[in-house]
Amino acid sequence: MTAQAQPRTQAELLQRAREVIPGAAISTEALPDDTAFVIERAQGSRLYDVAGRSYIDYVMGSGPMVLGHGHPEVVAAVQEQAARGATYFAINRQAIELAELMVSAIPCAEQVRFTGSGGEATFGALRLARAYTGRQKILKFEGGYHGAHDYALMSSTPAVPPPFPQAIPDSAGIPDAIAETVLVAPFNDSETAAGIIGDHREHLAAVIVEPFQRSIPPVPGFLAALRDACRRNGVLLIFDEVVTGFRFAWGGAQERYGVTPDLATYGKIAFGGYAGGAIAGPKEMMRLLDPALRAAGVSLTGTLSGNPVSAAAGLATLRVLERERATIYPRLYDYGERLARGIADLLAARRIPVQTPGEGPIFQVYLQDRPIRDYRDTLGASGARWGAICRAMTRRGVFLNGGKLYCSAAHSDDDLRQTLSAATAALDETS
Ligand SMILES: Cc1ncc(COP(=O)(O)O)c(C=O)c1O
Structure with a gap:
């Protein structure tokens, strides 16, 4: 082993990180x-x-490590799968069994489609909602986080928030056109949200919400009012359960708060700390993700989507949660x-x-x-x-x-x- 590979001190390793990794960070925090x-x-x-x-x-x-780091059943499942192959880019037993378990737990799910991350799942769910409704716009809530893609990084952390329903990008490099397709409403204010939904119904494909936004619980009746407003206006309701899924209850926020959305998105716990995400919903909507539809359907793919190591880690995690719920x-x-x-x-x-x-x-x-x-x-x-x-x-x-x-x-x-x-x-x- 070279001297380079064996740092003498932590400070030296951090110095090396600063050289080769911007800000020595792997996320937005350092x-x-x-x-x-x-x-x-x-x-x-x-x-x-x-x-x-x-x-x-x-x-x-x-957030993924709800059982703690290195849970023995998760480690064993990953080790066993790793020896059988890291990834196949084709349907596999682990992914099928994970999909079955998710469908059994998630109230809105008849089917799931795997992605490579939670952010890819929200991105895909929004595309699916546009394809299903034939409308272009989405509504999200100020302060809500749905990943790092362009539609999600709108009004998540605005220092000076503009008036509702105007969206403001959270990052440099996002095209202006995105802000024109995203409407923003205040969380926990069902009257304002319902008003925006009604006003924009002709162009609005979906409302995406973290049912528990960052650390803020929904006030009683807020999610049910969103459900009603979406139904009345033919707009899809998407719960982003990347954080709440399998954490607030076996059936996630849908079970905890008693409101069932049209579609929901997953990541974190459902993949046991390995790369993964999923969109869940009824067959009638999910069928648009069937590749047999070709250009008439929704194209969504990724090299690591549904990979068997992530699926094995997710399965092991969910089996423990189900058994010991x-x-x-x-x-x-x-x-x-x-x-x-x-x-x-x-x-x-x-x-x-x-x-x-x-x-x-x-x-x-x-x-x-x-x-x-x-x-x-x-x-x-x-x-x-x-x-x-x-x-x-x-x-x-x-x-x-x-x-x-x-x-x-x-x-x-x-x-x-x-x-x-x-x-x-x-x-x-x-x-
Ligand atoms: C509510 C929510 N949605 C989506 C995401 C994005 O998931 P990922 O980081 O796996 O892309 C996150 C990540 O923290 C999240 O908290």
Whole structure:
């Protein structure tokens, strides 16, 4: 092995990363120098860096690792499949069995079509909705995230939001024409959303919504009102369940909130931490994805879509969740609620205003008094102060990135105690 391949220190490895990877980042987030670490491996609720330090992980791979890192049944399934071939670009047993299990769990699903990621699934679902309705526009909610494609990166994180229903791009490089096909509504405001849907019905193919937007739960009646408005106007309702699928309940947000959309999209948990995504829906709509239709249908393909390693990891993950649903879901909710309450109590005791919107397994911390119902309600929060607290916690072995906290079945009471003790010390340091 060359010296180049064996870094002496973590700092040296980070320096090498800066040379060959823009911003030394693999996503839109990079840790600042005083906190940055390089991950070597992960197990259960913990990450381990190349210097041998461990961190209680609340990023959890941005959500897929609901059973914790390296669950033995998932590892065994992946190892077995890897020896039988990494990918085939053709229908395979693992993909069929995963599709069957998803159809059995998801209320709106009679069929599923696999993609390479959650973002590819939302992109494909929007194309399918356009093809099915013969209309061009889509409506999304301000602050909602559906992946990194051009239609999704509209009004997800606007610093200065324009008036509704105007969309604004979140990234350089998105063609102006995209903004003309995307309408934006405020989350949790069914009256405004229904008004926009009605006004644009002739051109509107679909409404896409995270049923639980980032960390904001739907207010009672909001999703049902969207369902009604879409039905009345012949517009398809798409639930983006990339985050909520198999996490809020075995049947995801559709089961948890009791509203069934026309189409839904999946990623993360359904592929056990491996690359994958899926569109789910009724046969009457999904049939447009049948390649036999050729140019009359919807073209959607990807080298790794439905690959057997991802499908094996997803199957193993879902089988554990289905088998242990009576204990896993209550535990996820219990842990998340106790952690959110514990953090909120520590902040409140220091008279720091705090809101912790969320539902059991996912929540977020905003340092503000104002309750949060939609994206605009979050704009006044002191992100910088909470970010400093997160970094101080990370230096004490608890990894938070300032965004959503993802809890897993592998987090223990001991993790909870250590997390709150790190939060106490971080508050002492940053106050
Ligand atoms: C709600 C939601 N939809 C879609 C995506 C995109 O999924 P992927 O990152 O697999 O493309 C994400 C990713 O975080 C998400 O949170």
